[in-house]
Amino acid sequence: xxxxxxxxxxxxxxxxxxxxxxxxxxxxxxxxxxxxxxxxxxxxxxxxxxxxxxxxxxxxxxxxxxxxxxxxxxxxxxxxxxxxxxxxxxxxxxxxxxxxxxxxxxxxxxxxxxxxxxxxxxxxxxxxxxxxxxxxxxxxxxxxxxxxxxxxxxxxxxxxxxxxxxxxxxxxxxxxxxxxxxxxxxxxxxxxxxxxxxxxxxxxxxxxxxxxxxxxxxxxxxxxxxxxxxxxxxxxxxxxxxxxxxxxxxxxxxxxxxxxxxxxxxxxxxxxxxxxxxxxxxxxxxxxxxxxxxxxxxxxxxxxxxxxxxxxxxxxxxxx
Amino acid sequence: xxxxxxxxxxxxxxxxxxxxxxxxxxxxxxxxxxxxxxxxxxxxxxxxxxxxxxxxxxxxxxxxxxxxxxxxxxxxxxxxxxxxxxxxxxxxxxxxxxxxxxxxxxxxxxxxxxxxxxxxxxxxxxxxxxxxxxxxxxxxxxxxxxxxxxxxxxxxxxxxxxxxxxxxxxxxxxxxxxxxxxxxxxxxxxxxxxxxxxxxxxxxxxxxxxxxxxxxxxxxxxxxxxxxxxxxxxxxxxxxxxxxxxxxxxxxxxxxxxxxxxxxxxxxxxxxxxxxxxxxxxxxxxxxxxxxxxxxxxxxxxxxxxxxxxxxxxxxxxxxxxxxxxxxxxxxxxxxxxxxxxxxxxxxxxxxxxxxxxxxxxxxxxxxxxxxxxxxxxxxxxxxxxxxxxxxxxxxxxxxxxxxxxxxxxxxxxxxxxxxxxxxxxx
Numbered sequence: 001x002x003x004x005x006x007x008x009x010x011x012x013x014x015x016x017x018x019x020x021x022x023x024x025x026x027x028x029x030x031x032x033x034x035x036x037x038x039x040x041x042x043x044x045x046x047x048x049x050x051x052x053x054x055x056x057x058x059x060x061x062x063x064x065x066x067x068x069x070x071x072x073x074x075x076x077x078x079x080x081x082x083x084x085x086x087x088x089x090x091x092x093x094x095x096x097x098x099x100x101x102x103x104x105x106x107x108x109x110x111x112x113x114x115x116x117x118x119x120x121x122x123x124x125x126x127x128x129x130x131x132x133x134x135x136x137x138x139x140x141x142x143x144x145x146x147x148x149x150x151x152x153x154x155x156x157x158x159x160x161x162x163x164x165x166x167x168x169x170x171x172x173x174x175x176x177x178x179x180x181x182x183x184x185x186x187x188x189x190x191x192x193x194x195x196x197x198x199x200x201x202x203x204x205x206x207x208x209x210x211x212x213x214x215x216x217x218x219x220x221x222x223x224x225x226x227x228x229x230x231x232x233x234x235x236x237x238x239x240x241x242x243x244x245x246x247x248x249x250x251x252x253x254x255x256x257x258x259x260x261x262x263x264x265x266x267x268x269x270x271x272x273x274x275x276x277x278x279x280x281x282x283x284x285x286x287x288x289x290x291x292x293x294x295x296x297x298x299x300x301x302x303x304x305x306x307x308x309x310x311x312x313x314x315x316x317x318x319x320x
Numbered sequence: 321x322x323x324x325x326x327x328x329x330x331x332x333x334x335x336x337x338x339x340x341x342x343x344x345x346x347x348x349x350x351x352x353x354x355x356x357x358x359x360x361x362x363x364x365x366x367x368x369x370x371x372x373x374x375x376x377x378x379x380x381x382x383x384x385x386x387x388x389x390x391x392x393x394x395x396x397x398x399x400x401x402x403x404x405x406x407x408x409x410x411x412x413x414x415x416x417x418x419x420x421x422x423x424x425x426x427x428x429x430x431x432x433x434x435x436x437x438x439x440x441x442x443x444x445x446x447x448x449x450x451x452x453x454x455x456x457x458x459x460x461x462x463x464x465x466x467x468x469x470x471x472x473x474x475x476x477x478x479x480x481x482x483x484x485x486x487x488x489x490x491x492x493x494x495x496x497x498x499x500x501x502x503x504x505x506x507x508x509x510x511x512x513x514x515x516x517x518x519x520x521x522x523x524x525x526x527x528x529x530x531x532x533x534x535x536x537x538x539x540x541x542x543x544x545x546x547x548x549x550x551x552x553x554x555x556x557x558x559x560x561x562x563x564x565x566x567x568x569x570x571x572x573x574x575x576x577x578x579x580x581x582x583x584x585x586x587x588x589x590x591x592x593x594x595x596x597x598x599x600x601x602x603x604x605x606x607x608x609x610x611x612x613x614x615x616x617x618x619x620x621x622x623x624x625x626x627x628x629x630x631x632x633x634x635x636x637x638x639x640x641x642x643x644x645x646x647x648x649x650x651x652x653x654x655x656x657x658x659x660x661x662x663x664x665x666x667x668x669x670x671x672x673x674x675x676x677x678x679x680x681x682x683x684x685x686x687x688x689x690x691x692x693x694x695x696x697x698x699x700x701x702x703x704x705x706x707x708x709x710x711x712x713x714x715x716x717x718x719x720x721x722x723x724x725x726x727x728x729x730x731x732x733x734x735x736x737x738x739x740x741x742x743x744x745x746x747x
Contacts, residue, residue: 198487198544214491239453239481241488246457 010309014126014133018144018180023187030152032305033298040076040301047304048078049313053110057083058125059136060116065271065296066136066146070113073303082109097121098128105129111310114138132310134303140174145306146270147180149299150227151188153291156298157266158224161185165262167193167219168210169253170229170278171200173240177270178229182208195219196229196251199240216251223261227268228253231278244277254280258289266291324348325733326361327698330370334377334688335671336678345375347694350736355688368746370698373730376670377686378410378695379651380677382445382468383551383575383623385644389427390420394716395628395646401438403626403648403713405740408697408729411677411685412440416447416497417472423447423456428464439739440732441685441695445470448489448496453481455488462492467681470497470551473598477503479536486546495573495680497549500533500558501525501599510639512555512585512600520591522639527606530558530599538565541572549680550574552625554599556609563618573680574618576610576672577625578647579719581664582654583607587719593634593641594719597625611658615668620680622672624648628716646716649707649729654720656701656727666701698731 008024015021021029039045055074059067067083074081086100101124104112112129114122115136122135122142137143154161166185172178172194185192192210194201195218206212213219220226235241258265267283269292275281284290325347332343332355344359345352361367386400387393395403404412414431416422422431422444431444446461446469458469469489476482476498489496506525511517513524534550538561541548550562553574565572579597584604588595595601602610613619627644634641655669678686685693705728707720732740 198491199484201487203543237454239449239455239478240484242455242457242459246460249463250459 012310014122014310015144015306016123016126016133016135017142017183018147019183021144021184021187026148026151026184026187029148029302029305029309030155032308033152033301036304037298037301040297045076046078047076049308050074050077050079050311053311054080054082054108055111055113055307056104056109057081057113057136058086058104058115059084060086060121061137063115063136066115069296069299070134070136070303073300074307076300077304077307079111079307097124101125101128105131111307134306134310137176140176140179142180143176144180145299145303146177147184148306149295149302150181150268150270151184152298152302153268153295154225156294157291162189163191164224165191165193165222166225166227167195167223168227168229169195169216169219169251171231171235172196172205172229173200173202174232174235175229181227182210193219193223197241197247200235216253216257217260220257220260223265225266225268226253226258226261228279230270230272231274244274248277252278252280253283255283255286258283265289268292268295271296324353324362324365325368325694325736325738326359326365327368327370327375327696328359328361330373330375330698332375332688333667333670335667336377336675336687336689338667339688340667345688345696347696347733347736350694352688352690352692352694355690368698368731373698373700374666375688375696375698377674377688378697378732378734379408379673380411380413380683380686381409381624381626381648381651381673382413382621382677382681383415383577384412384626384648385415385418385628387628388419389422389430393419393628394630395714397434399714400626400628400648401440401442403646404440405732405734406713406729407624407648407651408699408732409648409651410440410695410697410732410734411683412442413467413681414442414444415472416445416470417474418444421447421472422461422466423450425457425460425464428461428466432465439737440734443467445472445497447472448485448498449474449476453478455485458489458494459492462494467683468495468497468549470549471499473499473551475499475501475503475506479540483540483544486540486544486548490544490546493547495547495549497551497575498537500530500537500550500553502529502532505529505532510596510600511588512602512606514585514603516585516589520589525600527555527557527602530555531561534558534561534565538568538570538572541565541570542568547571548573552577552599552623553619554580554602554610555606559609559613559618566618573620575621575623576614576619577623578651578654579625579645580607580610581614581622581658583719588638591638593636593638594645594717594721596634596638596641596643597645597719598643611664614672615664619672620676622669624651626714628714631717634717645719646712646714647718647720648714649712650718650720650725652697652699652729653705653707653725653727656699657725659701660726694733694736696733697729699727699729701727703728
């Protein structure tokens with residue numbers, strides 16, 4: 001179903017939170033992403049819908065894959081792309097975040113992609129500059145395009161995720177990926193299970209509309225998909241969990257544990273993986289169940305769709 | 321030939337059911353085969369004439385220390401095990417502060433390996449942390465057979481870390497044994513704060529330190545849903561806080577050390593390093609409160625708090641002496657003495673050393689019941705003795721040394737096998 005059939009215009013100025021999206025938004029994004037995904041596999045990947053526009057990728061936190069994904073997405077759409085790996089350089093020079101935002105706004109970009117360690121940073125940029133902003137991860141708050149690409153990948157493999165049992169395993173407490181995914185999966189009426197050590201689960205996780213588990217075996221039982229989250233090593237040194245060895249033994253995903261899930265269960269990971277800790281290499285590389293590289297591929301297509309829609313240049317408008 | 325053990329003419333005390341009756345008990349293939357008055361032995365049974373001695377479930381001590389692993393101290397694990405058998409202890413849970421500490425899954429596995437050859441049941445408690453804010457591998461240690469996790473007396477000052485630790489442990493539904501003290505009030509103290517400590521010029525900790533500790537931990541139990549065992553409560557203030565925590569429906573339990581049931585601060589008045597203990601000996605009012613709490617069930621468990629320290633470590637002035645005392649072999653004599661003096665009924669004392677710890681840790685022993693593991697202790701409750709006069713298995717200094725007590729262990733049976741018989745008895 002396309003935009004025309006709904007007479008629905010993508011109503012969002014930016015993409016700050018997955019929770020702001022509705023089901024029609026998702027269909028619009030996914031229809032477009034599907035077309036991009038197909039074309040991305042051909043030799044002629046260019047689709048000049050953002051021609052003449054400037055996208056600034058502003059990354060205050062180190063990132064390789066998300067930055068590359070956004071950059072490729074914008075370039076394939078013909079935009080001019082500037083990457084700022086800002087760190088805290090400006091702030092160290094005494095500049096406030098508002099100064100940074102206004103300085104960039106003065107350069108007249110059309111879209112901002114912002115990653116920052118503080119929750120609310122992407123929203124802050126959008127409010128300060130008035131420029132359409134995509135949240136590429138704000139602290140432990142949201143990472144909406146990751147959730148979109150996850151849901152897109154799930155839909156491609158499972159069809160309608162409504163009623164499907166999906167476990168998210170790992171450090172839920174610090175995961176923006178988990179928060180955004182819970183928002184979208186709830187919207188799609190999936191049966192969501194959150195699992196991890198109690199010290200890495202938010203105290204109110206049981207009120208997120210998901211079931212909470214501390215046993216991976218119990219959480220995985222009967223699942224259609226398992227999303228494994230990355231374990232940050234600093235969680236060990238900050239006294240939240242004992243060791244990588246214990247985490248791997250008790251919460252790590254391997255083929256034996258996965259056998260408790262449904263037979264055609266798929267395994268996902270937002271990357272980068274700690275092989276041998278949250279997931280075994282054998283499972284991560286098992287093409288029969290692992291869709292991790294599909295997620296990466298879908299990421300570019302989904303981000304292309306989001307960039308277009310926010311720029312008001314959705315595919316339908318480009319069609320004759 | 322059945323090869324069972326038939327104990328006849330005993331006073332059978334079963335704290336799990338509250339039964340206290342004259343009768344016989346038969347053991348076969350490691351379990352209690354029959355209990356009751358008027359039983360007959362089967363052919364081939366070894367017959368033991370109890371002659372009115374008390375037969376109860378063997379003791380379960382969840383708070384003893386050995387000098388091992390990793391350290392060559394005054395008392396290696398073999399000696400501790402022999403002392404336990406002589407004390408009527410059938411299940412010995414080594415404190416996580418044994419030796420260099422039970423901090424790794426390998427340590428718990430090592431205990432499991434040693435248990436294969438030990439005459440008593442032997443388990444090791446898992447240490448909660450390895451550094452001030454570094455969690456030990458408690459999940460793997462629980463998997464390796466630790467029945468509980470514990471700070472081993474090493475107080476955790478960082479409340480945020482403690483919260484994380486309790487949250488983490490709650491996922492395993494394990495009891496977390498913690499020291500309930502305010503770190504700053506307790507730091508560097510050697511005595512209980514009182515007129516006596518002031519007169520002696522000792523650095524002292526107020527009873528309220530324990531109350532603050534219990535209240536802090538209770539609040540965290542409420543926040544995290546963890547099950548907390550307040551280890552070694554010794555003050556009326558601490559007990560009050562424990563009572564409040566329990567009234568609020570929190571999943572909390574408490575233990576009390578054996579020494580504090582018999583001694584008070586007056587005993588350390590001569591500044592004898594033998595009475596240098598941690599926690600320090602408290603006031604008589606505290607001791608009375610502790611006994612009442614055991615009788616009322618507010619204190620769940622009595623622990624030996626067996627802490628073997630080197631003779632040289634005690635050869636110092638009181639304040640400089642190492643805290644600790646070898647207590648295992650005093651368990652039955654202290655219970656009998658308190659009962660004889662009308663201070664603590666034997667049934668209540670035994671409950672806190674048999675069925676209560678068994679229930680707490682989910683162990684099948686600790687009860688006189690047909691089909692239950694045949695872990696038994698036979699003791700003469702009225703037999704007087706001067707503690708240590710006839711020799712003890714443990715060579716470590718004891719606060720009980722030279723004390724006139726009454727009650728002696730005659731026989732210990734673990735898993736249906738006799739692991740100790742008093743010289744001259746059942747030979």
